[in-house]
Amino acid sequence: MLHLLPAEIALQVVSYLPIQSVHKITQVSHAWHDLIAVNENAVYRNAAILHRLVYESDCGDLALQPPRSGTDWKSFCRREFQIEWGWRGKVPPCIEELPASGTSVHRIKVDEDLGLVITTGQRGGLLVTDLKGNTPLWGLPPSHVVEYAHCEYDHGYIIFNRHDNCKEVWRRALDASNEDHCTLSPPDSGMLSAWTDGIPRWHASTRHGHFRPWALLRMPEHTRAFRLSHLTLLASAAENAYLWDVSQGRLVETIGSIQKRHHHQTLGHIHYVEVNDKYAFICGSNQLRIFERGGGALVYDLSPRNLLRKVWNVEEHPPFDSSAMKRQRLVEKDLNSTTDDQFMAVHVSGNGKDIAVLTICGVLIIIPGFQRIISGEALLPDIAVQLCFPPSSGGLQDTAIYLALREKDGKVAVVTRKGLYLVSPEVEFSTLTAERPPRPGVVVSSLTNFEDSRLLSFVSCLQITRTGVYLNWKPSRQETQPDRGGGNNGFPMLFGGLMAHPPMNFPPPVAQPEMGTPGNNGNNDLHPNGYAAATPDVHDNEEEVDTDEIDGFLDYPNLPHLEPATLDPGEYDEEEEEEEEEEEEVEEEEGEEEEDHDGFVGGFMDEFFDHDGDPFEHPMHDHGNPVMVHMGLGDPVGGMHLLVDEWFLSMNMSTVYRVSF
Numbered sequence: 247m248l249h250l251l252p253a254e255i256a257l258q259v260v261s262y263l264p265i266q267s268v269h270k271i272t273q274v275s276h277a278w279h280d281l282i283a284v285n286e287n288a289v290y291r292n293a294a295i296l297h298r299l300v301y302e303s304d305c306g307d308l309a310l311q312p313p314r315s316g317t318d319w320k321s322f323c324r325r326e327f328q329i330e331w332g333w334r335g336k337v338p339p340c341i342e343e344l345p346a347s348g349t350s351v352h353r354i355k356v357d358e359d360l361g362l363v364i365t366t367g368q369r370g371g372l373l374v375t376d377l378k379g380n381t382p383l384w385g386l387p388p389s390h391v392v393e394y395a396h397c398e399y400d401h402g403y404i405i406f407n408r409h410d411n412c413k414e415v416w417r418r419a420l421d422a423s424n425e426d427h428c429t430l431s432p433p434d435s436g437m438l439s440a441w442t443d444g445i446p447r448w449h450a451s452t453r454h455g456h457f458r459p460w461a462l463l464r465m466p467e468h469t470r471a472f473r474l475s476h477l478t479l480l481a482s483a484a485e486n487a488y489l490w491d492v493s494q495g496r497l498v499e500t501i502g503s504i505q506k507r508h509h510h511q512t513l514g515h516i517h518y519v520e521v522n523d524k525y526a527f528i529c530g531s532n533q534l535r536i537f538e539r540g541g542g543a544l545v546y547d548l549s550p551r552n553l554l555r556k557v558w559n560v561e562e563h564p565p566f567d568s569s570a571m572k573r574q575r576l577v578e579k580d581l582n583s584t585t586d587d588q589f590m591a592v593h594v595s596g597n598g599k600d601i602a603v604l605t606i607c608g609v610l611i612i613i614p615g616f617q618r619i620i621s622g623e624a625l626l627p628d629i630a631v632q633l634c635f636p637p638s639s640g641g642l643q644d645t646a647i648y649l650a651l652r653e654k655d656g657k658v659a660v661v662t663r664k665g666l667y668l669v670s671p672e673v674e675f676s677t678l679t680a681e682r683p684p685r686p687g688v689v690v691s692s693l694t695n696f697e698d699s700r701l702l703s704f705v706s707c708l709q710i711t712r713t714g715v716y717l718n719w720k721p722s723r724q725e726t727q728p729d730r731g732g733g734n735n736g737f738p739m740l741f742g743g744l745m746a747h748p749p750m751n752f753p754p755p756v757a758q759p760e761m762g763t764p765g766n767n768g769n770n771d772l773h774p775n776g777y778a779a780a781t782p783d784v785h786d787n788e789e790e791v792d793t794d795e796i797d798g799f800l801d802y803p804n805l806p807h808l809e810p811a812t813l814d815p816g817e818y819d820e821e822e823e824e825e826e827e828e829e830e831e832v833e834e835e836e837g838e839e840e841e842d843h844d845g846f847v848g849g850f851m852d853e854f855f856d857h858d859g860d861p862f863e864h865p866m867h868d869h870g871n872p873v874m875v876h877m878g879l880g881d882p883v884g885g886m887h888l889l890v891d892e893w894f895l896s897m898n899m900s901t902v903y904r905v906s907f
Contacts, residue, residue: 257285261292265323268293290319298655299326301597329713332907333657333670335691338570339714339905343721346382347375347902351718354707354902355399360418362455363716363902364404366395372406374455375902383455384448390440398474403492404457405474413472413479415492417460419453431495433459461495470516480521482528487519489526489539501542504528504535508547518591522598531588534603536620545620550587550605557581557609557632558686560667574667574690581609581634590646596653608635608645608662610669612688631686638663638699647702648717650710659715661705666696666717666905693905704900714906720899 251259260268260282268289272279282289291312295302299322300313312322332339347354347365355364361377370388372395375381391406398405402418414437415428427433437459448456465481466488472481478498479490487501505512514532521527525545526537536546558576587607594601603611610633618624638645648661658669672687696702701720709716 253281253285256281257288257292260289261296263293263296265290265293265297265327287319290323294319294323294326297323299323301654329907330670332571332714333668333691334689335571335573335668337907339693339907341570341695342904342906344375344377344380344902344904346380348373349899349901351900351902352394352706353397354709354716354718355397355404356709356711356716357399358711358713360402360454364397364399365902366391366397366406367393369393370395372397372404374457376452376455381452383452384444384457386440386444390436396472398472398479400474400492401477403460403474403477405463405472405479405492407472411465411468413463413465413481414459415461415463415495416457419456419458422458422460424458427459428461428493428495431461431463433462437462461492463490463492463495466497466500471519473519473521475521476523478521478523480519480526482516482519484516487526487528487537489521499539499542501526501537504537506544508533508535508544509549511549514588517589520592520594522594524598525594527592527594527601529589529592529603534589534592546616548589548603548611548626550589550609552626553581553587553609553611554627554630554632555581557634560633560635560690562692570694572692572694574692576633576686576688576690578685579634581632591649593649593651595651595656600656602649602651602658604646604649604660606644606646608637609633610635610649610658610660612656612658612669614656631688633669633686633688633690635660635662635667636664647705648708650708650715652710652712654712657710659708659710661696661702661708661717663699663702664697665692665702666708666715667692668715706900714904716902716904718900719903721901 260271263271268282272282294300294312312319317325331337344363347363348367348371350368351365352368353366356362356377357364358377362383363375363377364372365375366372367388370391370393371386372391373385374383376383392408395406395408402421404416405413407413414433415431416437441459463479463481465483467483467486469481469483469488472479474480474492477491477493479492481488481490482504485503485505487504488497489499489501490496491498511532513528513530513535516528516530518529519527520529521539524539526539526542528535528537532549534548535544537543538545556578557580559579561575561577562572587605587609590604590606592601592603599617600612600614601616603613605611612631612633613619613626613629614631615624615629618629619626635645645662645664646660647663650659652658656671660667660669668691670689670691672689696717696719704720705717707716707718
């Protein structure tokens with residue numbers, strides 16, 4: 247009888263139905279089918295809001311299109327549900343290597359809307375790569391960008407540090423005229439020269455990825471960490487924090503005495519900073535402190551010793567959901583002593599409501615609606631969820647390596663010495679409508695392709711986007727080296743593929759470069775990573791590396807950078823044999839654990855859901871293995887550089903990997 251109601255009232259009723267119910271009523275009633283078909287855009291817009299795929303404030307009028315251009319609300323809901331399926335570990339992801347971003351990658355920033363990947367290298371330099379075509383668009387050479395430069399990006403602005411404690415700001419060229427730059431903090435001659443020198447090196451057709459000098463921010467004192475968000479740069483020194491408006495090049499606020507004792511503790515060594523339009527977050531070894539902007543008042547602090555006694559241990563959950571993704575079991579237990587634990591990173595969501603904090607011992611604290619604690623409306627035990635990731639083998643305390651938080655939907659990615667974990671809020675409809683959703687309210691999965699503890703320790707950057715995660719990853723020797731033919735001389739043979747990806751490179755000014763794969767002009771822009779990536783202080787914006795202490799060869803860019811050999815070929819062969827045995831065991835296990843998911847038939851809505859009523863059906867039919875994509879073969883010269891560095895240097899020869907759903 248409801249379909250006899252006026253259309254406006256009937257549509258209002260439908261707006262309270264989960265998308266599964268909308269699908270079912272169209273199958274059992276011609277009248278409802280016709281009503282929903284005529285008002286499809288409005289129905290699926292309301293469904294997107296109900297399932298929290300978008301915020302109602304972002305939708306505007308019913309006639310407006312969804313956030314993704316070139317689609318409708320029905321297609322938008324389908325794609326978002328497919329992504330959610332992947333985040334929950336129900337299908338394998340697509341794993342792609344982006345070799346054009348260079349090797350020895352140190353930092354990564356991604357703008358999926360513009361299709362840009364921005365990287366800095368261990369040996370210096372900055373490169374902007376086209377995400378879809380895997381081709382270099384623009385860059386700055388190592389002679390201009392320091393080794394291990396930390397990079398920030400937001401709304402078309404790039405910021406990176408340099409030796410003199412200044413921060414360079416570059417703006418996307420399409421957003422600024424050729425004569426345009428910041429007047430309060432103008433770029434210096436070195437920035438302008440780097441810009442003009444680079445003009446003949448890069449095709450005009452790639453201008454959507456070009457950047458031009460915008461400002462040079464001169465810090466009042468030596469800063470230890472910086473972060474860019476909402477076009478505000480927060481740079482923290484040992485005792486003071488500085489906030490800059492990068493669009494104007496203006497220092498807008500100074501927060502002083504950040505180390506002042508509170509609850510019998512100082513802030514401690516600065517590990518990370520975060521900022522939004524209301525607060526400045528400073529993550530120290532002793533405390534996490536939140537300062538209010540517009541006055542600098544300390545409104546909240548948290549110490550590791552004040553964490554909740556109850557945590558959810560992250561444990562492997564057999565059987566595997568797929569060979570590439572392992573669903574983790576969450577078991578509530580008592581937290582071990584946190585006396586020696588330290589905070590290493592903090593992130594705030596884009597809506598400013600939620601924060602995620604990570605400790606070096608692998609405790610992830612998710613605090614939804616943290617402002618309720620500041621206002622006194624709630625206590626930490628009432629709203630916080632604590633996950634404890636498995637400790638690293640050998641009893642090392644520094645379990646955690648990296649934290650990333652998606653701004654809009656609360657998804658979290660964590661790298662530890664045991665693996666790469668994806669944490670997604672539980673979005674079953676029953677939990678969305680419950681007054682007190684069941685704890686812990688999250689789903690945790692791990693990716694089996696990223697479980698090598700030796701390689702995980704070299705991860706120096708992790709970024710999270712709507713569709714997946716990006717990280718710098720050093721492929722295992724089994725992946726990068728083909729089987730050796732007769733006449734084994736103890737060195738890997740060069741057949742292209744991953745071993746032949748060139749380091750971060752820049753085309754010569756005379757001839758325009760081919761845009762398929764960056765060539766190698768003899769430069770070796772690589773440098774040993776030492777132990778930097780293996781320490782907790784290597785997270786995205788913490789203390790800048792003192793490159794004055796690193797012996798470099800920047801004056802001789804055409805010479806290979808060799809150091810005494812650190813690897814014994816005999817040991818290397820033994821490691822290879824062990825890895826081959828491990829891979830054979832894994833392949834046997836995966837063959838036994840593969841499930842048959844080939845029963846997905848029917849129309850669009852049948853592909854929306856599985857047959858158990860789960861609202862996150864994925865249309866892929868092959869669920870057994872991840873989709874591995876290698877987007878380029880490189881050249882023999884680049885491969886030779888990799889061979890030399892792999893065997894004679896303690897290098898982190900990592901490239902950018904994308905894990906998408």
